[in-house]
Amino acid sequence: MTQTYDLILKNGTVHTPGGSEQADVGVRGGKIAAIGTGLGDAGETIDCAGLDVLPGCIDSQVHFREPGLEHKEDLESGSRAAVLGGVTAVFEMPNTNPNTDTADRVHDKLRRAHHRMWCDHAFYVGATADNAEELKELERIPGTSGVKIFMGASTGSLLVDDDNALARVLASGSRRVAIHAEDEARMNARKDLRVEGDPSSHPIWRDDESAMIATKRIIALARKARRRIHILHITTPAELEYIAQNKDIATCEVTPQHLTLAGEEAYPAIGTYAQMNPPIRSAAHRDGLWRWLNQGVPDVLGSDHAPHTIEEKAKTYPASPSGMPGVQTLVPLLLDHVAKGRTTLRRFIELTSSGPQRVFGLTGKGRIALGYDADFTVVDLKKRWTVGGDWLASRCAWSPFEGMELTGKAVGTIIRGNRVMWEDSLANAAVGEPVRFEATEFGA
Numbered sequence: 001m002t003q004t005y006d007l008i009l010k011n012g013t014v015h016t017p018g019g020s021e022q023a024d025v026g027v028r029g030g031k032i033a034a035i036g037t038g039l040g041d042a043g044e045t046i047d048c049a050g051l052d053v054l055p056g057c058i059d060s061q062v063h064f065r066e067p068g069l070e071h072k073e074d075l076e077s078g079s080r081a082a083v084l085g086g087v088t089a090v091f092e093m094p095n096t097n098p099n100t101d102t103a104d105r106v107h108d109k110l111r112r113a114h115h116r117m118w119c120d121h122a123f124y125v126g127a128t129a130d131n132a133e134e135l136k137e138l139e140r141i142p143g144t145s146g147v148k149i150f151m152g153a154s155t156g157s158l159l160v161d162d163d164n165a166l167a168r169v170l171a172s173g174s175r176r177v178a179i180h181a182e183d184e185a186r187m188n189a190r191k192d193l194r195v196e197g198d199p200s201s202h203p204i205w206r207d208d209e210s211a212m213i214a215t216k217r218i219i220a221l222a223r224k225a226r227r228r229i230h231i232l233h234i235t236t237p238a239e240l241e242y243i244a245q246n247k248d249i250a251t252c253e254v255t256p257q258h259l260t261l262a263g264e265e266a267y268p269a270i271g272t273y274a275q276m277n278p279p280i281r282s283a284a285h286r287d288g289l290w291r292w293l294n295q296g297v298p299d300v301l302g303s304d305h306a307p308h309t310i311e312e313k314a315k316t317y318p319a320s321p322s323g324m325p326g327v328q329t330l331v332p333l334l335l336d337h338v339a340k341g342r343t344t345l346r347r348f349i350e351l352t353s354s355g356p357q358r359v360f361g362l363t364g365k366g367r368i369a370l371g372y373d374a375d376f377t378v379v380d381l382k383k384r385w386t387v388g389g390d391w392l393a394s395r396c397a398w399s400p401f402e403g404m405e406l407t408g409k410a411v412g413t414i415i416r417g418n419r420v421m422w423e424d425s426l427a428n429a430a431v432g433e434p435v436r437f438e439a440t441e442f443g444a
Contacts, residue, residue: 056375068097086410152182335408
């Protein structure tokens with residue numbers, strides 16, 4: 001009997017857990033229903049000849065600024081940039097205005113996002129000294145990706161920097177906690193090292209040791225609390241070496257920015273547009289991150305998409321805010337690194353699909369396999385193109401990578417069987433739904 005499907009992706013190179021193969025993928029009811037050839041008929045067929053069909057890419061760290069900072073970005077514009085770049089799901093951060101640190105504020109974000117965000121989504125709960133004991137309940141709200149701790153001050157007012165408060169946060173709950181690891185005390189003591197008008201002093205102020213002290217502190221506290229942690233945006237090879245010795249309790253993330261930019265080039269060329277926390281460091285740091293990435297230490301790749309307006313970034317350092325957009329360029333930047341031989345496509349898939357699934361316990365996402373959500377990032381690995389301003393969708397309207405020539409681009413973003421983006425054109429309506437997690441569906 002001939003099978004029928006809602007959608008068939010035909011003739012592509014499909015990347016499954018077993019490797020890559022020339023195959024068709026059949027989708028029914030938003031799920032992957034068949035992988036093979038001669039599958040039958042479908043309501044919609046997409047010819048993927050010459051293209052690679054990857055599991056949907058997941059960006060587990062974005063700041064979409066809503067509510068309160070919508071002049072920089074909002075949930076609609078940020079998610080539109082995501083799908084145009086090939087990202088099928090995002091985890092959004094809590095340093096909004098007000099902070100996302102209560103149940104009501106989590107539910108408010110979920111309401112704002114429903115079928116207004118183009119991609120699937122989840123929201124972090126921000127940890128504070130005041131809500132520490134409530135976090136074990138807040139982290140269990142469906143649609144939450146867990147708890148986020150800011151050990152060092154960044155954009156917004158969320159900060160938990162003393163060991164007693166950190167221990168209280170880690171004692172409340174069971175899901176993996178995401179950490180911004182910079183030591184606030186050391187950075188406060190080093191503020192006079194900032195040079196007005198010179199953003200290249202940013203990594204001197206927020207130096208390697210500021211990161212390493214915080215990373216060692218939080219791993220020691222996590223071990224004492226027996227709580228798994230996930231350390232975000234690692235910038236120093238020394239941290240990755242230390243985390244490699246503590247993988248039983250700590251996972252970690254690197255960003256495309258820190259894998260691509262080097263301070264010696266970036267600060268003279270684009271000034272405050274290269275300013276972010278933790279900082280863009282030297283070429284030696286960047287090369288060291290690549291060595292550890294190809295040793296398998298980083299678990300995920302996150303963009304740390306953190307937009308500010310051109311007017312804000314034009315302020316004189318250090319009055320200029322830290323952060324840069326990145327969700328739309330995450331996939332193409334890494335595909336370009338794959339094309340240049342810095343890593344493999346298999347490693348890229350681990351960092352953007354199976355890695356987030358494993359670290360955060362996602363339900364039904366992260367691989368092309370029967371029964372999983374029909375999320376696909378369809379890419380042209382050979383496409384040579386230039387990042388242009390007319391392609392960028394973030395409300396901030398700039399990118400540190402504008403003008404860069406790249407090899408490799410996402411030509412299609414398919415979410416639960418819905419063709420959301422194809423060849424830079426969007427569907428008629430957003431279909432984003434909350435990401436599901438094992439911890440909120442089935443218990444810790």
